[in-house]
Amino acid sequence: MARVTFREDRCKGCQLCTTACPKKIIFMASSINEMGYHVATVTEQEKCTGCGLCVIMCPDMVIEVERGREN
Amino acid sequence: MRKITARPYSLRDVPFHYCPGCMHGIAHRLVAEVIDELGVSGRTIGISSVGCSVFAKHYFNVDMIQAAHGRAPSIATGVKRVLPDRVLFTYQGDGDLAAIGIGDFIHTAYRGEKITTIFVNNAVYGMTGGQMAPTTLIGQVTKTTPFGRSVEINGNPIRVCELIAPVEGVAYVERVSLHNPKEIIKAKKAIKKAFEMQLNGIGFSLVEALSACPTNLGLSPLEAVKWMEEKMIPFYPLGVYKSPAGVV
Numbered sequence: 241m242a243r244v245t246f247r248e249d250r251c252k253g254c255q256l257c258t259t260a261c262p263k264k265i266i267f268m269a270s271s272i273n274e275m276g277y278h279v280a281t282v283t284e285q286e287k288c289t290g291c292g293l294c295v296i297m298c299p300d301m302v303i304e305v306e307r308g309r310e311n
Numbered sequence: 312m313r314k315i316t317a318r319p320y321s322l323r324d325v326p327f328h329y330c331p332g333c334m335h336g337i338a339h340r341l342v343a344e345v346i347d348e349l350g351v352s353g354r355t356i357g358i359s360s361v362g363c364s365v366f367a368k369h370y371f372n373v374d375m376i377q378a379a380h381g382r383a384p385s386i387a388t389g390v391k392r393v394l395p396d397r398v399l400f401t402y403q404g405d406g407d408l409a410a411i412g413i414g415d416f417i418h419t420a421y422r423g424e425k426i427t428t429i430f431v432n433n434a435v436y437g438m439t440g441g442q443m444a445p446t447t448l449i450g451q452v453t454k455t456t457p458f459g460r461s462v463e464i465n466g467n468p469i470r471v472c473e474l475i476a477p478v479e480g481v482a483y484v485e486r487v488s489l490h491n492p493k494e495i496i497k498a499k500k501a502i503k504k505a506f507e508m509q510l511n512g513i514g515f516s517l518v519e520a521l522s523a524c525p526t527n528l529g530l531s532p533l534e535a536v537k538w539m540e541e542k543m544i545p546f547y548p549l550g551v552y553k554s555p556a557g558v559v
Contacts (some may be wrong), residue, residue: 243312252331256534277331281544293492295316299336300327306312311534 242290242307244282251302260297263287293309319343321352321372328366333533333541334489334522335363338431339370342400343501345506355398356390360385360412362404363437365558376431381412384419387426398509399426406436408471410444416475423480423514427505430471430517441527445469448546453527468546472519478554482514484552488521490539494549501551513555521547 244266249272257280258266265288266287269281280302290307313405318324321343329335342491346352352373361380368375383401389537391399407431417494435453436442442455446468450459473484483505487498496504498520505516521543523535530538552558 241312247365253402254332256332256532256536259533259536290315292315296492296495297337299329299332299334301318301322301336301340303316305315308313308403 241303241310242288243285244288244290244294245304245306246280246282246305247283247302248273248279249275250300251277251279252300253279254299255280256297256299257294257303258292262291262293263289266294313324313467320389321346321355322370323370325369327370329363330524330526332525332535333363333424333437334433334520335431337489337495338402338429338498338520338522339367341495341502342402344499345503347399347498348503349506349510349530351398351510354396356387356399357521358362358387358390358399358401360401360403360407361438362407364402364404364407364431367436375497380552381407381410383407383412384424384426385415386430387416388422388424391424391426398506399511401426401428402426403430405430405432405434405439405444405471405504406439409471413445413469416481419435420475420515420517423482423510425509425512425514427502427509427515428517429502429505430519431522432471432519432547433522434468435524435527437524437527441524446471446547448542452540452555466507470547471559472517472547473551475517476558478515480514482508482517485519486519486547486549486552488539488549490521490523490536490544491547494546507512508555519547521549
């Protein structure tokens with residue numbers, strides 16, 4: 241069980257996370273944030289394995305990943 | 312569920328001013344994570360350079376000094392000699408280290424000062440608007456080389472790791488890249504090793520991190536990563552150039 245969350249106000253829409261994701265579930269949303277960038281997002285949350293590669297790749301520390309049992 | 316990632320303590324929770332896709336953010340995070348893991352946050356002093364990384368002093372949650380252009384290794388030398396128990400690192404770009412600051416850098420290396428230099432090489436002057444840097448690749452188009460860098464007119468690019476590896480005072484030299492997660496994990500190990508060289512008092516250590524500047528290359532961040540893979544890494548081969556075992 242894993243969950244990925246995005247701190248949307250910090251995202252600059254560089255898309256580096258979309259290629260880092262081995263499951264290819266990250267995509268750019270059509271909505272924009274305060275800075276005017278399309279933000280990275282995930283809809284198929286259940287496919288996330290919590291590997292954290294997107295976190296490693298993100299230059300702006302937008303992404304947080306949680307892993308483990310639901311409590 | 313448990314968070315598997317967290318912002319390092321040595322990095323302030325403020326947004327970076329860097330452009331989308333700039334890899335300075337990744338390099339900042341790696342340095343901060345290494346400082347945390349080594350437990351030296353309270354006695355680390357960073358020297359930020361002139362260039363896009365000039366505002367690194369706002370981001371690192373350690374004592375920081377902002378050096379004049381290219382003079383970061385000299386200031387680190389001074390601080391290290393006055394306070395030898397401190398951990399000193401300089402964070403420099405290619406315009407700062409390889410152009411105006413190469414004199415200070417080479418002399419610091421020859422003196423074998425026990426400091427760590429993090430050198431972020433993006434092959435272009437970023438902050439001033441994309442002029443040719445000493446590390447600009449042959450044929451690369453920049454603001455000041457509109458027809459591509461030519462060997463006849465502009466000379467050959469400087470390979471800093473190869474230049475500094477044979478020097479006696481240098482303990483550790485490695486070139487890493489920040490273009491994919493695998494290389495970023497390797498880069499973190501290299502930075503940690505460089506800091507350990509300093510903590511063990513072995514000598515000068517340098518980590519060159521290849522990075523992309525999508526804004527000044529005129530490419531999207533993903534195209535810039537591809538450009539790094541196809542053009543930059545073949546010219547600047549990755550790997551360890553020097554370790555205490557000797558020149559590789």
